Amino acid sequence: MAENNKTVATVEHTPSGEHASGFPPFNSQTFPSQLIWLALSFILLYVLMSKLALPRIGSILEEREKHIEGDIAAADRLKKQSDEAIAAYEKALADARANAQAIAAETRSKQLAESEAMRKKLEDQLSARLAEAEKTIAKTKEAAMSNVRGIAVDTAKAIVERLIGTSPADAAVAGAVTDALKR
Amino acid sequence: MADPIHQFQIVNLIPIAHVGGSEIAFTNSAAFMVVIAGGLTAFLLGATSKRRLVPSRLQSAAELSYEFVASTIRGTAGTEGMRFFPFVFTIFMFVLAANMIGIIPYTFTVTSHIIVTAALAITVFLVVLIYGLWSHGFHFFNLFIPKGVPIYILPLIVAIEILSFMSRPISHSVRLFANMLAGHITLQVFAAFIILMSAHGILGWTGAVLPFAMIVILMALEALVAFLQAYVFAILTCIYLNDAIHPGH
Numbered sequence: 530m531a532e533n534n535k536t537v538a539t540v541e542h543t544p545s546g547e548h549a550s551g552f553p554p555f556n557s558q559t560f561p562s563q564l565i566w567l568a569l570s571f572i573l574l575y576v577l578m579s580k581l582a583l584p585r586i587g588s589i590l591e592e593r594e595k596h597i598e599g600d601i602a603a604a605d606r607l608k609k610q611s612d613e614a615i616a617a618y619e620k621a622l623a624d625a626r627a628n629a630q631a632i633a634a635e636t637r638s639k640q641l642a643e644s645e646a647m648r649k650k651l652e653d654q655l656s657a658r659l660a661e662a663e664k665t666i667a668k669t670k671e672a673a674m675s676n677v678r679g680i681a682v683d684t685a686k687a688i689v690e691r692l693i694g695t696s697p698a699d700a701a702v703a704g705a706v707t708d709a710l711k712r
Numbered sequence: 713m714a715d716p717i718h719q720f721q722i723v724n725l726i727p728i729a730h731v732g733g734s735e736i737a738f739t740n741s742a743a744f745m746v747v748i749a750g751g752l753t754a755f756l757l758g759a760t761s762k763r764r765l766v767p768s769r770l771q772s773a774a775e776l777s778y779e780f781v782a783s784t785i786r787g788t789a790g791t792e793g794m795r796f797f798p799f800v801f802t803i804f805m806f807v808l809a810a811n812m813i814g815i816i817p818y819t820f821t822v823t824s825h826i827i828v829t830a831a832l833a834i835t836v837f838l839v840v841l842i843y844g845l846w847s848h849g850f851h852f853f854n855l856f857i858p859k860g861v862p863i864y865i866l867p868l869i870v871a872i873e874i875l876s877f878m879s880r881p882i883s884h885s886v887r888l889f890a891n892m893l894a895g896h897i898t899l900q901v902f903a904a905f906i907i908l909m910s911a912h913g914i915l916g917w918t919g920a921v922l923p924f925a926m927i928v929i930l931m932a933l934e935a936l937v938a939f940l941q942a943y944v945f946a947i948l949t950c951i952y953l954n955d956a957i958h959p960g961h
């Protein structure tokens with residue numbers, strides 16, 4: 530394997546055989562070829578990297594970053610929108626609740642006032658009728674009382690007539706009854 | 713056959729020209745360099761060709777490599793270091809691919825040659841030096857004058873700083889080269905044990921299980937080292953570039 534037929538640089542250029550078995554990395558005969566090909570391939574690689582590959586990868590990374598930033602911004606915007614919607618909804622809810630309470634309070638006070646008014650009216654009516662009834666009672670009582678006096682005078686006159694046989698004077702009887710009623 | 717050095721042999725595949733006393737040829741090393749450059753380009757461009765918003769696995773891998781290098785630079789050299797992003801990215805991916813391909817048996821490891829790692833390290837060194845001088849002028853040399861050092865030991869400190877600055881490309885390149893070299897030699901040695909032992913009948917076959925298990929473990933270790941050394945090479949590049957960008961410590 531070592532003795533292949535390819536020309537070994539060291540063998541070709543050093544007539545004395547002992548250098549051929551020297552340490553290859555220190556064989557200066559091979560340096561010019563290595564340097565030239567290193568320069569060529571390195572410069573070629575450098576140009577290809579700096580002009581083609583690296584700008585392309587850089588732009589890909591930049592694009593991705595921009596895309597991600599755009600997405601994050603859009604997400605932020607949407608979140609803000611949803612927050613606003615939630616706030617609006619809550620405000621509407623609070624408004625509606627306040628409205629409902631106001632309506633309830635108004636209705637309650639209206640009904641209270643109405644019932645109060647009705648009660649007053651009824652009370653007034655009742656008290657009027659009561660007063661009227663009391664008046665009627667008083668009148669009736671008075672009439673009854675005056676009737677009682679008449680009956681008493683008549684009865685007294687009749688009793689006296691029976692007892693003594695003569696009818697006493699009306700004035701005397703009336704005076705006596707009045708005196709008796711006063712006692 | 714079991715020569716552990718053989719895997720590092722440079723083989724001329726296509727001779728191209730003679731310049732001075734040395735020959736220029738398309739070698740096995742060159743072939744792997746071209747494969748690395750081509751493979752990386754095909755991977756990174758192919759994986760991202762559809763520009764998916766939600767990446768596929770391959771595209772994800774390509775993006776991962778991009779973001780990994782980018783965050784390494786930002787972490788060590790700041791945002792201003794990003795102007796060297798293509799440079800650091802190319803270095804990291806080139807070294808990583810070279811190291812990773814090298815783990816595959818029968819392949820050639822480009823970064824196991826000191827001349828390659830030294831060339832890369834010197835390139836980094838020169839970029840740091842030239843950019844530092846170009847953007848900061850003479851103030852770049854403030855790098856060698858740490859703040860808050862008493863004046864009587866300053867000359868010594870400056871001398872040490874300069875020495876450490878000059879020796880950077882050496883440590884930078886030898887670290888990668890030596891790691892790759894040592895790892896591959898170790899693998900080869902254990903592989904040679906298997907062949908040696910299995911030549912001795914059934915007992916040898918049973919015994920060869922041990923070095924084989926060792927190779928399995930070492931393969932995992934080498935994969936880690938391959939990544940780690942590429943990362944270390946790249947992060948040192950970033951740290952050195954940081955000196956060029958902010959020389960005032």
